[in-house]
Amino acid sequence: MEYKLLGNTGVKVSNLTFGTMNFGKDADKNTSFKLFERCRDAGINMFDCANVYSKGEAEKILGECIKNCRDELIITTKVHFTAGDNINDRGSSRKHIFNQIDKSLKRLNTDYIDIYFLHGYDENTDLEETLRTMDDLVKNGKILYNGISNFSAWQIEKAIAVAQINNLNKIKCIQPMYNLVKRQAEVEILPMAKHENLAVFSYNPLGAGLLTGKYFTEKEKSNPDIRINRDKKYTERYGDEWMREVALRFFNFARENKYDPAALAIAWVMHNPAVTAPILGARNLEQLNSCLTSLDIKMTDDLYDKITSLSIKPPSPTDRSEKS
Template sequence: MEYVKLGWSGLKVSKIAFGAMSIGDPNLQSHGSSSWVAGRDQALKVLKRAWDLGINFIDTANVYSRGRSEEIVGELVKGMREDVVIATKVFGQMGNGPNARGLSRKHIMWQVRESLRRLNTGYIDLYQIHRFDYDTPIEETLSTLTDLVHQGLVRYIGASSMWTWQFAKMIYTAEMKGYEKFVSMQNVYNLLYREEEREMIPFCKAHGIGIIPWSPTAAGILSGKYYKDGKIIVPETETRVRPGSGDYRIYVEPPENAEILRRVIEVANNKGATPTQIAYAWLLHKGVTAPIIGTTKPEHVEEAVNAISIKLTDDEVKYLEEPYKPKPVLHIPPPPM
């Protein structure tokens, strides 16, 4: 395993991060079907294999299986807390009341303590805002996150999918008012969805912010298992995203995506690798800090870790990227009506 600094910080993380949305309780996971969520016993087996292979960076969220994911991560790290980098998130709905979501001081202070309890730890290494909150002043969110760092409950703060102008506004507000600065951006980025290259990724690189992309294999499409006769065909029973979100369709329907996948498979065959490993190798070639992998199988963790040693040439990268066409921007909630 190789370790790199997370953005401008001194925090060292593995070049592969384990995404814990795929572990928890299949009956509590709200995103898509329950078939891709591992329960406790299998989850601990996969997490243990990740740890044995040198992955020290685990990313979860309070909303994953309604907190059960955090509880399982807490079981894993017991007795070795200082060696593990735990990242979790706040924003999503965690109750029925009007203050049970968002980035208000009330909600953040409530949820950070709930996450600490579930994780069975005294602090969180990376506390991330899951989305931008249109209903809460930026200063309120930033001052609350800064207080958490000063109280020792959080070590670093990060953010996830939003418009670049929103992230820029938060960063510049933090600089002007002396609030804690963000060290990372967790955004969706893969060979089939590259819209973050428009603004977010250049902005993050210019400001020394670590990039830890999620969905590096485009919900499993880049594994190649859905490619047949020049088309991407996914059984309806295996749809891995929330119905109606559009994510699944934007990976499958554009005709150029099938050509990109064909080239991924071709390059993988030429290099004695798997298509999934080429997807990871491409991201690492693009300079991201650590792709976040989500899986329920130990062998998939091994596959991801082995991808670190695969180096793509500039010509191979150009060949993989060439068919891409711009797509609508995803995963950014609209402002309230």
């Protein structure tokens, strides 16, 4: 395992992060403990969570996992999406964040969160109010750093500017979606992150499973238990015909060249110099072990270019595609 700097914080993070979205859902408690231990054995020191994963259950399970090694780890969680039945149990208002932080700390059984992510952009809350709230959380020791997820590049730049003008705690990292079929981040977000020295923890490295190629096999293509078939959000996100075509090209390429498709898809994300660490998702040890073999792949520039060319390059931000 390699370790990289979390922006300019001096903190070192493993170049793979493990995501706990499956904890308490596709992975029961016992399996979650095993997944956590396997990640630790592999050298992973960062675990991503959110207040809404399995309605808080993921934070509780992660809290149990970390009880004997808390200080060795970088623990994240998030706030923003609907977390309860009350009209104000959502968004990035001061009220919602203040209510949620203590619930997350309690469930995680910890005094502080390393990175607290805003899980999305809130059109209804003044960004200064949100960032001032995050700044207060840093000042009172409940969080170490704030990060943002699912913001567009202009929203991230706006947040950076609002924090700077108001002398608030700086944003240290972002969490965008990024994989071989979802390459929008290459257009604005990843170059911006490099320019601003933001750490990037990208999610969905396997396109929620699409890039493993299992949807093209007789056994799995109509399996109602796997995410893309079961969860409408993901069926829609990865439902375009061209995405399936890219995934099939990639799957065939991986097989012809004797790579595990899951490992190769993750290694491709890791090779992007703007990415600090992809966030892995697995529901069992078999999947996790396959994902971890990405660490053994020697990703040359040539292999990287070949894989990239199987996909579709998003248009340039200025629409000037000519080279000169």
